[in-house]
Structures are given as structure tokens and as C-alpha cells.
Amino acid sequence: MQGFNMGRYVPPDVEGTTSGNRLHGKHALGARASKLASHGVLTVRFEMPFAIWCSTCPKPTIIGQGVRFNAQKRRVGNYLSTPIWAFRIRHLDCGGDIEIRTDPKNTAYVVVEGAAKRDTGEDLVREGDSVILTDQEREALRKNAFASLEKTIADREQLMQATERIDDLEEASARHWDDPYTQNQKLRRAFRVGRKSRETAAAATEDLKDRMSLGIDLVPATEEDSRRAALVDFGPVDDDARDRALSKPLFGGGSSSKKPQASSKSVMLKSEKEASRRKESLVSELIGNTRVAKDPFLRDARAGEAKPPARLPGVKRKRTLQEDAAPAPKVLAQEASVLAGLVNYDSD
Structure with a gap:
């Protein structure tokens, strides 16, 4: 049985007078103390x-x-x-x-x-380090007159250097803080200016994050960011751009997909660019109108009726009440055929 004596049995006649380890010649630490x-x-x-x-x-x-x-x-x-x-x-x-x-x-x-x-240079005694002497070293210095004199001269030189250094620091501090009120006033004025600018920038940043619903930290704007933003040119807003984009073929090799590539040497004038843009717009509109006229899925409603919304690929279009109320022709034909095939039989 595993007990307090590490499982070593102690007979009842000697129990309380000795331990299991001593009785069996074992050590409490086990094999580590062999x-x-x-x-x-x-x-x-x-x-x-x-x-x-x-x-x-x-x-x-x-x-x-x-x-x-x-x-x-x-x-x-x-x-x-x-x-x-x-x-x-x-x-x-x-x-x-x-x-x-x-x-x-x-x-x-x-x-x-x-x-x-491994020598890392940490054990070397550097200049200015205080060395603690033992009793034997102190006794040797007392007995050796030259060693005691050299030690005294070295201590005096070190004390003089430390004193000069402390005096220089005190003079610099006194010169800098000759008028504590003026120095404190300058520091507080600079802190106020920085604090106001920081608070203004933080408020503007938080307002922008709230308006744009941003969950990231915004860094301050730089001149490079402003220059890059000024180079971005947005085109005019066109309400029918979505319909024209949907009417264009996804994979087409028409003239609209071919864009004039200007060589690196030739430079187009503004008038030429405007003419080219108008020509491409006209060609694209003609191709789109032709495809809309031929494609039954892109035809507009009849004259006098409201224009149906544009069909987006992959998105189901909700049916209107008129479409739900009007039964499909195929369903009407099926119902007519069923009614024609029925035969009336008397109850007798």
C-alpha cells in the first residue's frame, strides 16, 4: 500500500520508533542520493x-x-x-x-x-566603477606604502573629475532655469498650441470615421496624398450608363471593343480626344440599340407603358401585380384542353 513512507512497510513492533526509509536502508531523495x-x-x-x-x-x-x-x-x-x-x-x-x-x-x-x-566584456572594470575591497586587500594597501599612495592619488584625480562634472551640470541647469517662471510659461504655451491642433485633428478624424462608417484608424494626410487625389479624374454622371452597360455583349469583338492605341511618340490634342470619345460613344449607343431591338429579353415595354427595370444577371426580378393577375397563355391553353375533354355523365 502506498503511504506516507513511500510504500515501505514498517512492522507494528517498531512503528513510531523509526521510518520506512531508515528501516530499509533507503534515502528520502531516492536514486538521486545513491x-x-x-x-x-x-x-x-x-x-x-x-x-x-x-x-x-x-x-x-x-x-x-x-x-x-x-x-x-x-x-x-x-x-x-x-x-x-x-x-x-x-x-x-x-x-x-x-x-x-x-x-x-x-x-x-x-x-x-x-x-x-564566454567573454562578453561585462567583467571588465571600467573608469568610474566603484570596486569593493576585501579585508585582505585593505590590509595589503596599508602595509604597502607605494600602493597606498598610488591609490590615494588615483582616488583624488577621480574625485576632482567628478567634482568638475557636477559643477558643470549645476551651472548649465542654473543658466537654463535662471528664470523659472519664463521657462514654464514657454513650455505651457507650446503645449497649448500642440494640444489645440491635436484636439482639432482628432475631432476631424472622428467625424470622418462616423460619416464614412470606418472601423479603422486613420493616419494624418500628407502632401503626397493630396497630389495623388488631385490627379484622379471622375467622368460625367450618366443615368443611362447602366442600361447601356447591360445591353453590351459580354464577349464581343465589335468595333466598340477596339480602342485606338496611341504610340508613345504621338500625342493627341484635346480636340482629337473629344472627337474620338464622341465617336466611340455613338458607336456604342448604335450597337446597344440594335441589340436591344433584336434581343427579346432586353426590349422595352410597349409605347405608353412604364419602362420595366433593367435586368441584372444572376438577380431575380420581383413580379408585378399585373403579371401575377394575368395568367400565362400556356396555362390557359392547358385549361381549355382539359375542359374540352371532359364528358358529362348523368347520375343515373
């Missing part, structure tokens, strides 16, 4: 603290930061009262062993064997 008693090694999940270069691989191979391994953790020493731990992992690509240890003195990790830390 070498803990003999070698002091515990298997843990170790995450790479920084990128390293593997020195065992035949080709230069980098192991990125955050890659996890099953590492053998053991204690290798102490720094004062803090233990130093060593993590030994195996690179699966080449089978080489890599050992990384903790460095409590510098609060960091150190690669000891099998690899080298």
Missing part, C-alpha cells in the same frame, strides 16, 4: 548561469545561458563559514565533463574544468 553516503555526491538539476565554450568538442561549441543539466553536486571547501559547492555535468554532444564551482567571495560562479566562460 552516492551521497559513499562519495558525498547528490544529483541535482543545474541551470547554466552564463554562456560557456566547451573545450572537449572537436568544433567550437557554445552552451547558452539557462541550459539545464543533471549535475553531481558535492562540497569542496569553505569560504569563511560559507560552503563552496562544485557542480559536475556531462555535455551530451561530446561526452566531456564540465565542472563549475561557486565563488562566495565574489558572489559568482567559476568554470574550473572542461570549458571556458
Whole structure:
């Protein structure tokens, strides 16, 4: 039975005096602690603290930061009262062993064997960085007079540079904010102008979106947009354009489909363009009228009656009341034939 002792049976006579793991010689961590008693090694999940270069691989191979391994953790020493731990992992690509240890003195990790830390330049001490000295380093500086003198001179030079830099910043700030009221007034005036223009543009944009029922964000107009919009030329509005378009053949090779192609060298005058346009319009109208006269589906109503609406391909046309009231000739003929064929028989 699986219980609190990981399924290990404890006899009733020793129950409460010992645990199941101790009675059966097992560890609570299971197989991960198989070498803990003999070698002091515990298997843990170790995450790479920084990128390293593997020195065992035949080709230069980098192991990125955050890659996890099953590492053998053991204690290798102490720094004062803090233990130093060593993590030994195996690179699966080449089978080489890599050992990384903790460095409590510098609060960091150190690669000891099998690899080298990737140099990114972050560990270099740059000018102006504050270095924390240990007690041993301070004691060495006290004993070494020349080192102490050099350190003092360097600190004085750094302090002088920092002081000059701070003085320059204070002078620039005082010169710029000599009259805080005037500077604040300028900033608020510029903000008001920008705010009004932004509010006006936002109101115009929202009004356009409401009128056009647009559900997208409109960007501000540019000069290029205005120039392109000015080049667009819309033709005159023609009420009979729809009827003429429906009367034209969909696939036709008439003269209306042939358009004069002007060469790149020749340029037509405005009068020639107008004459050509009128000629094409006349030809198109003549062809459309001829087709309407011949095609029974495109004929208009008789003289004196209302003109029926244009027929759109693929769209059903609603029948009028007169059409519904008037029976079809075919139906009348069928009814007449049926009535003629009936024979009256007496009830006797």
C-alpha cells in the first residue's frame, strides 16, 4: 500500500520508533542520493548561469545561458563559514565533463574544468566603477606604502573629475532655469498650441470615421496624398450608363471593343480626344440599340407603358401585380384542353 513512507512497510513492533526509509536502508531523495553516503555526491538539476565554450568538442561549441543539466553536486571547501559547492555535468554532444564551482567571495560562479566562460566584456572594470575591497586587500594597501599612495592619488584625480562634472551640470541647469517662471510659461504655451491642433485633428478624424462608417484608424494626410487625389479624374454622371452597360455583349469583338492605341511618340490634342470619345460613344449607343431591338429579353415595354427595370444577371426580378393577375397563355391553353375533354355523365 502506498503511504506516507513511500510504500515501505514498517512492522507494528517498531512503528513510531523509526521510518520506512531508515528501516530499509533507503534515502528520502531516492536514486538521486545513491552516492551521497559513499562519495558525498547528490544529483541535482543545474541551470547554466552564463554562456560557456566547451573545450572537449572537436568544433567550437557554445552552451547558452539557462541550459539545464543533471549535475553531481558535492562540497569542496569553505569560504569563511560559507560552503563552496562544485557542480559536475556531462555535455551530451561530446561526452566531456564540465565542472563549475561557486565563488562566495565574489558572489559568482567559476568554470574550473572542461570549458571556458564566454567573454562578453561585462567583467571588465571600467573608469568610474566603484570596486569593493576585501579585508585582505585593505590590509595589503596599508602595509604597502607605494600602493597606498598610488591609490590615494588615483582616488583624488577621480574625485576632482567628478567634482568638475557636477559643477558643470549645476551651472548649465542654473543658466537654463535662471528664470523659472519664463521657462514654464514657454513650455505651457507650446503645449497649448500642440494640444489645440491635436484636439482639432482628432475631432476631424472622428467625424470622418462616423460619416464614412470606418472601423479603422486613420493616419494624418500628407502632401503626397493630396497630389495623388488631385490627379484622379471622375467622368460625367450618366443615368443611362447602366442600361447601356447591360445591353453590351459580354464577349464581343465589335468595333466598340477596339480602342485606338496611341504610340508613345504621338500625342493627341484635346480636340482629337473629344472627337474620338464622341465617336466611340455613338458607336456604342448604335450597337446597344440594335441589340436591344433584336434581343427579346432586353426590349422595352410597349409605347405608353412604364419602362420595366433593367435586368441584372444572376438577380431575380420581383413580379408585378399585373403579371401575377394575368395568367400565362400556356396555362390557359392547358385549361381549355382539359375542359374540352371532359364528358358529362348523368347520375343515373
